[in-house]
Amino acid sequence: MALIYFVTARLSLALLDPADGVAVFWPAGGVASGILIALGPAAQLPVVLGVAAATIAANLLGDRNIWSSLFFAVTNTSETVIVAGLIHRFCGSPFELNELRRVLALFAATGIATSISGLGGTAVFVLFHGSAASPAVIWFHWFSSASIGIIAVTPLAIGLASLARTPPPRWEVAEGVLALGVVSLVCALLAFLPNEPWTAVLAVGVLCPLLLWISARLRPAFTAIATFFCSTTIVWTTTFAIGIFGDPRLSIEERVLTAQATILAITLGALVLAALFSERRLHHDAILERESRLQDAWKSAQLADRAKSSFLAAASHDLRQPLQTLKLLQAALESHHSSGEARNLVAEIGKSLDTMTSILSSLLDVNKLESGNLRPSVSEFSLSEIFEPLARDFVASVQERGLRLCIVRSELIIRSDSRMLAEMIRNLLSNAVRYTDRGRILLGCRRVGDNVRIEVWDSGVGITEDQLPHIFDEYYQGTDGAKLGGFGLGLAIVKRLGEILDHRVEVRSIPGKGTRFFIEVPRGRSGVNVPEAASPVHLYNGAFLGSVLAIEDEASVRSALRRLLKERGVDATIVATETEALTLVKEQSLRPDVLLCDYNLRGSSDGIETVRRLRVALGRNVPTVMMTGDIRSQTMDLISAQGITVLIKPFQAEELLDALRGREKPVITESASPH
Structure with missing residues (x-):
């Protein structure tokens, strides 16, 4: 870095303004600031030492003495440290020109640092070198030359470091090389074309689309390289009075100001444009990433929801089975305790079972609603x-x-x-x-x-x-x-x-x-046959006098069912499988008056198919009651379509007996007015 700084400093010192002795362009400051920003705070001491050594050597080889060389070294190192320090303090490290605020921060830090270093440089000129220019003019020339040098060169160092940290894909490298090659060609043509009005129009008409292409398609590093090519061309043509910036009709000071203003406009405009496109790409990528994460979260949520629904659907059957057993056992136990404290305890057990049943049903209803699987018919x-x-x-x-x-x-x-x-x-x-x-x-x-x-x-x-x-x-x-x-x-x-x-x-x-x-x-729009309302009747407690063939694969429910029906005097044959039931019908000539069947039977497609086969074996459409814990609408519709009475587990013992009788349990009603 010290070698590069020394070479650029010697070249700049060859372009001193004869009026005040300040270099017209000072890209050495851009070299030091760019390298320190790119390498980070850890490189501050080596960079400071390199800048100081190169400054002293470059000045001593000119017409400067040791003291002014030392003070210039302090001024130049301070400028570099201030620029990089402000960037690291407010933008962090590593630093890239991929956001508008970062580009503006670089220009602001450059202005602050060169303003301060300009004060130090002006003091050195006043103390150690006689100058015909006023201190204000000296400060302005220092400020403008140092600022333009940093603005032209620092983005190049930052961009190259960015490419080194994160190499671009091959397509971007190929497109970047092509674009920079076209920019180099245009800059070369502008250096040799005559200084005519149409030349300036050509420069604007060609460079603007090129910079727009690079800014929109490529990383800001490529834009920084392109602006460096343009800045170098402007400095060269201005210094040697050739091309569009070498108008002999203008004084050297006017040509320098024009060149500096052009470098500032091109660099600021192109870097701002590149930063805006970069932010757009970053936001686009961030949105895609968030969408991807949301999609993953949504898929996970859907899987979790389906798992929950599946679990609750399975739990609906598994949880209703023990509840059904408890309800049947509670009903059987109730007949043994017609009064006293034991009767009260049995009644309290019944209330608790009703509460558990209500909670389970409500939770399953909420699950159906949340899953969105509930469709009205x-x-x-x-x-x-x-x-x-x-x-x-x-x-x-x-x-x-x-x-x-x-x-x-x-x-x-x-x-x-x-x-x-x-x-x-x-x-x-x-x-x-x-x-x-x-x-x-x-x-x-x-x-x-x-x-x-x-x-x-x-x-x-x-x-x-x-x-x-x-x-x-x-x-x-x-x-x-x-x-x-x-x-x-x-x-x-x-x-x-x-x-x-x-x-x-x-x-x-x-x-x-x-x-x-x-x-x-x-209200309905079509006519519907409305059954006449049943007249109020008294509670019916008659016994079921027929025979029942029950198929229930759950051992605990089967046992409780057998106990209850025996307590109530019902002639019931209870088996675990369809095969056992068919064997009794075909080989032992069992002829039940009513079939009582569970819907979810292990080893069978479902209870509906079991009932169909039993009806075929019996040769008649035997009245059937289906027990199920599957409360899905499609299941209810399938069962009802066969003319089968449905009992939702867990049901009350009296509900079972009423269903076996084939009678509706009567209701106490009275006419009333809603007013």
């Missing part, structure tokens, strides 16, 4: 088709709490998904029962234009104004939610199902007086 049907079964399901819990359940019978035809809508109303009724201590719960409907508003009223604790915005959030519980056994999923499911079905859901509540929930559904 819209049809037209009578409201009585969902009101009556819902009312039957809530009779026991309403009676247990000393409440009245009022059902407003209706033959209105609506358009919706019957299962999803029934689930929405079921959650609203469950919520009403949980939060009502006395009075009644009302389920009814009314016409609202082309829609039907289904309403669930209760006379419970109500909802405060501050809680209303949050009641549909998942896992949100009101003030008494935990105490009353809620777990914050029922209303969230209502909201999500309402969004899927495009049914508006609203709530009105007065704390201490009760709550009203509304679900608005469209």
Whole structure:
């Protein structure tokens, strides 16, 4: 570095301004600053020593004395240290010209350093060398020559270091060499063409597209090399008065100022343009990288979601099996304890099992909603088709709490998904029962234009104004939610199902007086055969007098089922596989009145196929009840299409007996007005 600095300094000293003794161009400062910026702070001491030694040697070989040479050495090393120090301080190391702020930082650091070194250089000239120029002129000449030298040469050193650290791909090297070759050719032509107006137009018309090409396509290092070629050509033609900058009609000072201004404009413009294109490429690459990471995160999330859904789907069956066993055993145990503390304990066990069942069902419902696999199957049907079964399901819990359940019978035809809508109303009724201590719960409907508003009223604790915005959030519980056994999923499911079905859901509540929930559904457009509503009847406790062939592959459920049916006096044959059942039918002439079959049977395609084969073997369409923990809509549709009654595990013992009887469990209803 010291050798390069010495050579460039000697060349510069040969171009002294005779008026003040300051070099017209000082590229030596650019050499030192560029190398120190490229190598980093660790190279500061060697660079300082090299600059000092080269400065002293170059000045002593001229007409300078030892003292002025020493002071010039201090001034030049200070300039180099200030430029590099400011860059390292505010931009870090390694330094590249790939951002606009870095380019502007280099020009700002150059201006600061040369302004300070100019003060020192002016003082040396005034103290040790007589000069006809004023100190202000000396300072300006020092500042301008040093600044242009740094601006012209420093980017070259920074660019070469950048290419050395990160070699470009072959295509970029080939394109860069081609582009720089064209720039060199143009610079050579400009040096030998005559100084005519058309020459300047040619220079602008050719160099601007070339620099734009290099800036847009290649790294900033190639732009720095191109601007160095241009700066060198300008200095050469100005010094030797040739080409477009060698106009003999202008004084040497005018030619120097023109050349300096041109170098500044070309270098600043080209480096800024290159930095902007580089930032664009960096941002583009960053966006692509982020998109790639997001895609990877999205794929991971999808895989995790599918894994979660698959797990919960499997868990739906596996978790329902032990719950079903416990429910059947609890029902069998209940018949042995008709009164006393043991009866109360059995009842408490039943309540706990109901809570576990409700939690499991809610979690699985939320999973179906979150996975996006739930698709509505819209049809037209009578409201009585969902009101009556819902009312039957809530009779026991309403009676247990000393409440009245009022059902407003209706033959209105609506358009919706019957299962999803029934689930929405079921959650609203469950919520009403949980939060009502006395009075009644009302389920009814009314016409609202082309829609039907289904309403669930209760006379419970109500909802405060501050809680209303949050009641549909998942896992949100009101003030008494935990105490009353809620777990914050029922209303969230209502909201999500309402969004899927495009049914508006609203709530009105007065704390201490009760709550009203509304679900608005469209009225049906076509005629539907509406069954007549059944008249109110008394609770039926008759025994099932027929015989049952049950197929259940889970040993614990099979054992509990056998115990329960035996306790209830049901003639039941219970086997584990389809093969055993077919053997009993074909070889032992078993002729059951009802088939009771699990849907997920090991060693069989599914329970539907098992029932089909048994019906073929029996030669008749035997009434069948299917037990399943698979609550997917497609499974329900497949089973229902065969005319088979479905029992969702875990079911109550009474639900099983009612299904075997082939009778609907009656409901306590009363006519009422929603007003």
